Amino acid sequence: MKHGSNLITGIDRHLASWKSDDDPASGEFSDWIDTRGYPQLIVMDGGDIKFRGGPWNGIRFTGTANLKTNPYYNFTFVLNHREIYYQYNLINTSVLMRVVLQPNGSLDRLLWMDDKQEWSLYLTTQIDRCDQYAVCGPFGSCNIDSSPICVCLKGFEPTSPDQWRKTEWSQGCRHIQTLDCNPGEGFNKYSNLKLPDTRGSWYNQTMTLVECKKMCKSNCSCTAYTTTNISGTGSGCLLWFGNLTDIKRFAENGDTLYIRLSASELGTPGNEPGHDPENRSGDEDLELPVFGLSTIHKATNNFSINNKLGEGGFGPVYKAPLLRVPPR
Template sequence: MTKNSSILGFLVLLLYASVSYTYAEDTLSANHTIRYNETIVSPQETFELGFFSPGNTKNHYVGIWYKKRSYKTVVWVANRDTPLTNTSGELTLTLQGVLIVRDTTTGNITWSSANSSTMTSLMNPNPIGQLLDTGNFIVYDGINQENPIWQSFDCLSNTLLPGMKYGINLVTGVERHYISWKSDDDPASGEFTYGINISGYPQVFLMDGPNIKFRGGPWNGLRYTGYPNLRPNPIYNYTFVLNERQVYFSYDLINTSVLMRVVLHPNGTTERLLWTDDKQEWNLYLAPTSDRCDSYAICGSFGRCNIDTSPFCECLKGFEPKSPDQWMSADSSQGCQRIIPLDCGPGEGFNKYSNLKLPDTRGSWYNQTMTLLECEKKCKSNCSCTAYTHLNISGAGSGCLLWFGDLIDIRTYSENGDTLYIRMPPSELDLVENRTGSSVGIRVRVMVPVAFVVLAILISLYLFYHFKRKKQHQQGTPTNMYEHDTENTNGDEDLELPLFGLLTLLKATNNFSMNNKLGEGGFGPVYKVL
């Protein structure tokens, strides 16, 4: 009886401890610590936070990973560039709401959330750290979770989770971009970063150190122009926000039971991955970059890349290679130049190009409310403007985007590309309508009115002649009033204007007497007839 009671008591205590762990271990209170082999778990046990060591490394990091998966997939790392070299580290939340990672053997702080410029002031000195089922670890004042004083979603690692935002706060200047790991076993900051550049109209860049590896392009109202396959789907939706306070991109799951992440790998490739329970593995859902034409500016200025042709670089119509010899040897990096230079004359217009990846928008100008006609006029009024298009292609289209100088990093898509209107000299304009509701090519604009005027004159002359002759017949005017003139021998009685012979003229002017001369003009002397 005593033995059974002891066993029963032990089971009750074990159950209580298990329940307490599940309930309480999603939070970290002030002045409490998480040590090696200790973790906290989100309420639905989706994510776990604690210390980990990736691969075969002996370094130790504080991170967040998916729980209950066949292997540990880390989505966020705190001290990625300052690892611990032993298991004596601890994560602590101070009374000021600051998270710190400390090496207890030396007392050195290797990472602190206070280094993040996203920290806000703490109104209530009773902070709580909590791991959410979104994967976000927040620190708040114990009252308002909606406005945390710090959150891991503001300090991206190599992974973009649903609900995360990458972009720039235009008020505070805080920039969010995700950075690759150095290797699969080393979460230190790698060579590749992915984020939004706001020089000109905002656009997405994948950077390899200081160099552009891939340009996702500007947002066109439906997608990034460099992502033709980004479209509505039943798994997730996405949002791009651009206003006076911030610019960012984020996505959210439609079915929250699905696990999805976007990861920037150490080799610079980005992949959208979807977890499959049956196979217990991550499967590729979408890979944005895939071919040679995704390499930044591979065809140079005014060149466009078409992966379906060989060679894949070609000059736009009205342009020719700057270096024909290099172009023939498959080196298109120097790009193209105009065959006929622009002179900012009134006859210049725009040719329409369809299904393109829009050029690099650094240094561009944009307006979110102008019409396409206003956009064309704005571009044509500036001699430095080389191209224009709609800023937003959704619906009937709206806004204006202008380019100045060379057009760089253009490629052709088979579908879902954008439309671009490029400034051209009169001799290079297409004789087709170049945009809805606009006038056609300059030569058509000139020829049509001229032809109309000539036709109108001919019709007027015919009507004048017809009605004059009809009136003369009605009044009985003879057409052969001089038929008895012996000098008029041609017998043409149908002429409207009578013909006079020389004898008749001599008689009428008294042999062209000076007394009958009235004067002299450009066609000779004028005489009075008797």
């Protein structure tokens, strides 16, 4: 079965839960490939999102790190001008398998155990509290291995510090320094993440990451970017506008996201209270080392004319003889 949409006929195939284990009437939960932006897997509780598996990254849905190559079935995702769908196929014909949206909203993959004559849980998408939709609010990152589980991303602070201290995280985080489309703004790189909610996002499957960064930088409302396909050398462009919501950190096998920050935010250490302690080395993930404005002032002798090398399309260029690049 194709789980998704036929864009030509308008047919949309999705899963719906039973009302209860023994009542096949329609329940409260449904499972969709949401196409309002870059397509992503979502489980709805009535009109609200309960769980978001995230967009397909060329290997798996970004929020389902446990969806891996195995001896029982293979899986694929198709996205073109005709269809958008997920599909899996058994490669071991001696087993029986099914995917069920349970009456409690859990999306489970079940394997038939012939010796016990029962269905056994093989895989479930919702593993811990960080799989609850947007538990840490906008610009918050959820890590089940941390205590508390919610932290603000680097360059952000709690929107409501009092609520944050009470572990009420729904209001999320805000920029420490407001973005103003200054040429000094750049991007901080985060690794091993579940990508944010892609509703309202924009994508292009043929662009390079360099082109993607350039497009995001040129649009003042663009807040983050990444590739759409991480397989091989990577390809495609995915842009976010506005708040970044429902981010989860994985220990490994997560995606990379580049978040727009002001020049001063790029120089902010990542281990202040309320900020992500796992991103202390965030500056080391940047393509180039980042220095604070005061350091550059000192290194160039307050932009002395004696240190001016010339001028180009981005403005004057200075040498900084006193600047020391930290070892990597």
